[in-house]
Amino acid sequence: MAGHGGRGADGAALALATFVTGCTPGRPGSAGPAGPASSAASRAARDAGDAFAGAGAEAERGIVAARGGxxxxxxxxxxxxxxxxxxxxxxxxxxxxxxxxxxxxxxxxxxxxxxxxxxxxxxxxxxxxxxxxxxxxxxxxxxxxxxxxxxxxxxxxxx
CATH class of the missing domain: 2.60.40.3230 (Immunoglobulin-like)
Incomplete structure (x- = not known):
């Protein structure tokens, strides 16, 4: 079912997981832009993903529980x-x-x-x-x- 901006619960869970982990859909394990100029950004994204790992896991479980909402x-x-x-x-x-x-x-x-x-x-x-x-x-x-x-x-x- 469509949600805000045309995203359903699956899209919301994916967007939340993408934000929390720093991964880009379709690029498993990615942590932001590629290239040497982005190493600081990659480290920051990785650190942010680590910092919010617990909170993100809890958030994702809650959103996944509401699929079809x-x-x-x-x-x-x-x-x-x-x-x-x-x-x-x-x-x-x-x-x-x-x-x-x-x-x-x-x-x-x-x-x-x-x-x-x-x-x-x-x-x-x-x-x-x-x-x-x-x-x-x-x-x-x-x-x-x-x-x-x-x-x-x-x-x-x-x-």
Missing amino acids: VDTRHEVRLGAVALGGDGRAATRVVARNTAGSAKSFAVQVDFTDRAGNLLDLTVVLVGDVAPRSTGRGAARGNRRPHGEVRAAVGTTLRY
């Missing part, structure tokens, strides 16, 4: 970000079900810095939301970011 990013709201006692970012997730039957949501939450750089990500599953009702969940990051942290709704699927 519909992109409903506009039906999800996030609360303010707070850093817990363990230093991890957390936010409240509210999903509004506009469908006529109970639905579940897989919500990717991107934790970013002020400039929009990705610091961490996680997927929250909000299950069995009654028709025309809201469901709640909590997103908790996997890393301990420093500085100002913001939360943005990433890929969101209703299924």
Whole structure:
């Protein structure tokens, strides 16, 4: 089923896996542009892939669980970000079900810095939301970011 920008859940999972691992579809094991001038970029992509390996694996599992879903990013709201006692970012997730039957949501939450750089990500599953009702969940990051942290709704699927 088509999602945001014509991508279905499979496309969203592929895009997320591509971002997290630094691989290009059709080029297994690639880590960015080829050539000697891009060695620094390749190292940065590899380091970013390593840094987000745990978060990316969790995110991919959540998105894969929602295959066949519909992109409903506009039906999800996030609360303010707070850093817990363990230093991890957390936010409240509210999903509004506009469908006529109970639905579940897989919500990717991107934790970013002020400039929009990705610091961490996680997927929250909000299950069995009654028709025309809201469901709640909590997103908790996997890393301990420093500085100002913001939360943005990433890929969101209703299924």
